[in-house]
Amino acid sequence: MPRSPDALTPPYPRNSPLRTLPPRHHLPAPPPRHALASGIALLGASLLIGLLLRVADRPFFQGLDDRWAAFMAGSPDGAATGVATVLDRLGGPLGLVFPLMLIGCLCVYGRWRSALFVFVTAVFANVLVALPLKMLVDRPRPPYPWVLVNDGSYPSGQVFSAVTLVVAAAVVLFPARPRRWWWLVGAVYVLAMMWSRTWLHAQWLSDTFAGALAGAGASLLLLRAFEPLLEAEAERVAADSLWT
Numbered sequence: 001m002p003r004s005p006d007a008l009t010p011p012y013p014r015n016s017p018l019r020t021l022p023p024r025h026h027l028p029a030p031p032p033r034h035a036l037a038s039g040i041a042l043l044g045a046s047l048l049i050g051l052l053l054r055v056a057d058r059p060f061f062q063g064l065d066d067r068w069a070a071f072m073a074g075s076p077d078g079a080a081t082g083v084a085t086v087l088d089r090l091g092g093p094l095g096l097v098f099p100l101m102l103i104g105c106l107c108v109y110g111r112w113r114s115a116l117f118v119f120v121t122a123v124f125a126n127v128l129v130a131l132p133l134k135m136l137v138d139r140p141r142p143p144y145p146w147v148l149v150n151d152g153s154y155p156s157g158q159v160f161s162a163v164t165l166v167v168a169a170a171v172v173l174f175p176a177r178p179r180r181w182w183w184l185v186g187a188v189y190v191l192a193m194m195w196s197r198t199w200l201h202a203q204w205l206s207d208t209f210a211g212a213l214a215g216a217g218a219s220l221l222l223l224r225a226f227e228p229l230l231e232a233e234a235e236r237v238a239a240d241s242l243w244t
Contacts, residue, residue, distance in 0.1 A: 027237055028114050028172045028230045029179065031223040039224065042217030043129070046210045050137040050154055065204040069142055072199050076146050080199060087196035088147050091158030099123055099165055106172065111237075113229040114172040121222045122161070122168040129218045130157040130211070139207070146200045156203050156211030162193040163215030171223060171230070 032038075052059050074080055089095075099122040106115035134152030141153045166186030174182045194208035223230075 026234060027175055028234055029170065030231060030234070031220065031227055035220045035224040039217045039220030042213045042220070046133065046155055046214040046217065049206070049210055050133055053137050053139050053154055061206050065206050068198060068205040069201065072201070074199065081146065084196040084199045085147065087193055088158070088200060088202070091161060091193055095161060096123065099168070102169065111172070111233060113233040117222065117226045117230060118168045118172060121219055122165045125164050125218045125222065126157055126161055129214055130155060130160045133214065142201045142204060145202045147202055149202050153203050154207045154210055155214050156197050156208045158197060159190065159193050159208045159211030160215040162190045163212050164219050166190060167216070167219035
């Protein structure tokens, strides 16, 4: 079978019935090649940057953070701040509504394996990865944030959650061709969340990049860990036998 052009559809094992189906039927999507190594590298990069922040009074990228913060000097009452505040709400507790709704819909259709993957990736991974990193690094926030924030600026938990949600939805919802468009939509959403955090002076620019790195790394590792369950579900989806 020709290899799928989609990054999340590598060849399946020889005995898998999915090998006889076109790539559009591969749902949920399998992990990309080298998902384990890539996930470790991305998480390791976010950890190393955090350790640098922990030991250095002024890391080499602080100048860029300062310049970007000065560039984001807008009005707390403007239209841009209103948009950023909406994104801030979506990245907070309100942002749990969509993944929980998705989990419920997947369970209704008998896709409990995908529902479990979405829960761990888009809901619980923040507790497993982002919060411990925040406590380890304990980076101060930029001065005078425009929204209510807690302690620990690094990494951005909201950007982390945005990335994990985008990846989880891509894996369980979209076949190969629509998934390409979803990646574009997801990238715009993640970039908007990164802008929102810095516009509201809630986090440094490097915090948002670290959140994206950690979110992508955690998503890849969890996708690799859930591969057996998701492949079993993909075979059942292809055979229309989810309830048997």
